[in-house]
Amino acid sequence: MTSTSASKDKVYEKVINPYLPEVMKHPQTMEMREGVLHIRDVQGPRKTGSVEARLEAVEQEVFKCQGMVERGLNANHSMIAEFTRDHKLENNSIGEAIFKLHEKTEHLQA
Structure with a gap:
């Protein structure tokens, strides 16, 4: 007998998210050299120095990005x-123009 949670996981992987295995795969680079396709696993950064030195470097990078x-x-x-200040001036002048037009229309209708 299979458990229902295991079958639900399989359904999720196969039907709902068919790209999950592709996403979970280790990153690879592909290169075409001299007509031959070369596929290599992506290598992570090499760990050099002490933990404190690496943390200090990361902290400096964070400060730079934060700045x-x-x-x-x-x-x-x-x-x-600046945009709101410029448009407030325009709104005031538009309001005055509408008020003057309204007065003129009332005068002409009278």
């Missing part, structure tokens, strides 16, 4: 503030 994100957010905030 880039903060500068991007500041630039985005500045652009949004």
